[in-house]
Structure formats: structure tokens, C-alpha cells
Amino acid sequence: MRGLDPSVDTSGEESGAECPYCGSTDTEREHPKGPSLCRSMHYCNACEQPFEKFE
Amino acid sequence: MSFDTDFDPSLEPDGDCTDVAEIDPLEEPSACAYTDYTAGGSVADEVPATGEGAEGVEADIWDALYEVEDPEMPVSVVDLGLIYGVEATERVDEGHHAEVVMTLTYTGCPARDMLTDEIEAAVSGVDGVESVDLRLVWSPEWSVEMVTENGKDDLREFGLSV
Numbered sequence: 149m150r151g152l153d154p155s156v157d158t159s160g161e162e163s164g165a166e167c168p169y170c171g172s173t174d175t176e177r178e179h180p181k182g183p184s185l186c187r188s189m190h191y192c193n194a195c196e197q198p199f200e201k202f203e
Numbered sequence: 204m205s206f207d208t209d210f211d212p213s214l215e216p217d218g219d220c221t222d223v224a225e226i227d228p229l230e231e232p233s234a235c236a237y238t239d240y241t242a243g244g245s246v247a248d249e250v251p252a253t254g255e256g257a258e259g260v261e262a263d264i265w266d267a268l269y270e271v272e273d274p275e276m277p278v279s280v281v282d283l284g285l286i287y288g289v290e291a292t293e294r295v296d297e298g299h300h301a302e303v304v305m306t307l308t309y310t311g312c313p314a315r316d317m318l319t320d321e322i323e324a325a326v327s328g329v330d331g332v333e334s335v336d337l338r339l340v341w342s343p344e345w346s347v348e349m350v351t352e353n354g355k356d357d358l359r360e361f362g363l364s365v
């Protein structure tokens with residue numbers, strides 16, 4: 149089994165990431181990786197906007 | 204090429220191992236001698252550095268660095284916390300030699316050459332700077348905490364949670 153490089157772990161799956169637009173933490177992580185390895189993809193339920201989290 | 208993927212770094216060395224310090228170099232070297240790496244070095248007192256309080260040519264170098272943005276996000280490399288130190292030394296009749304110590308967000312960063320080229324170009328364009336030496340360091344390791352408050356505002360405005 150190949151293990152994951154710890155440097156590519158992303159957060160915000162359990163605890164909601166803070167939405168950069170409205171500040172809500174009622175958010176969901178849609179994907180652990182975004183357009184680059186240091187960004188994960190999220191969705192804010194409060195303002196219904198997708199956003200990314202910088203890891 | 205193959206790697207030992209079952210290797211667990213948290214495992215204690217087995218009893219046959221000898222502490223490197225106890226090995227007499229005149230005797231046979233032990234097969235499980237290892238190098239003990241400790242954090243340290245002379246990077247900077249406080250990282251990341253922001254150029255606060257810099258004067259003269261060094262202040263101009265910081266201004267130039269603030270102009271360099273990360274290729275993926277509209278935030279300067281200084282606010283992103285990549286710059287660990289800047290030093291300008293005056294050389295007789297040769298202007299200043301600038302030394303920039305910096306890191307990248309992770310070792311495999313694909314923007315490595317792009318960023319280092321851009322930073323070298325920006326610093327060598329500063330009035331009075333004749334030569335630039337850019338040093339990449341990996342300790343202390345970069346993390347999101349290195350982003351300045353300014354940088355966090357820039358990232359949020361860009362739609363990134365930090």
C-alpha cells in the first residue's frame with residue numbers, strides 16, 4: 149500500500165472551513181484537492197457559494 | 204526503483220543499535236549508525252520576515268519583493284510568508300550584494316523556478332544592487348500561520364479560506 153505524503157493532507161472535512169465571503173462555518177468540503185495541492189474545495193451552505201481553502 | 208513502504212518512522216530502533224556517539228571510529232562502523240537531525244541553523248530570528256524597520260537599500264529590496272506576487276494567488280510573496288530574510292552588504296566600488304533567504308509552500312512547488320527567477324529579477328532591478336544571491340531553505344517549514352494579516356485579507360478577498 150502506498151501511503152499519502154503527509155504534506156498533501158487537507159483539512160476542513162470534519163470541522164467546517166470558514167467561508168471567506170460570509171464567515172459562516174456551515175460549510176462542506178467537496179473535494180480534498182483544488183486547482184493546486186495546497187487548496188481544497190468547499191461549499192458554503194449559508195451564502196451558497198463555492199470557495200477554496202488554503203492549506 | 205522500489206521503496207520500503209512499510210517503514211514506520213515511529214518504531215524504536217532495535218536493541219542491536221549503537222548510539223553513533225559511542226562508536227569508536229577506529230573500530231568497525233556499526234551497520235545501524237544514523238544521523239540525528241536537529242532543528243537549528245542561522246536563518247532568521249523571526250520568520251517570516253516582513254522588512255519592518257529596514258532601511259536604505261534593504262528597504263528598497265523589500266519594496267521590490269512586495270511587488271512580486273504568487274503565480275496562483277494575488278498575494279505578495281512577502282505577505283504569503285515566503286521571505287525569511289534579506290541582507291544587503293555594501294562592496295567597495297561594486298554597489299550592494301543582496302542575499303535573500305526564502306522558502307516555498309512545499310518542496311515540490313511547481314512554481315519554484317518561476318518564483319525564484321521573478322524574485323531575483325525584482326531584487327537585481329533595485330537601485331544600488333549589483334548582485335543577488337537567493338537561498339532556498341526548508342527550515343523552518345512554511346505553514347499557513349506564516350501568512351501575514353495583510354496576506355490573509357488578500358486571500359479572503361480572492362475567495363480563499365485561510
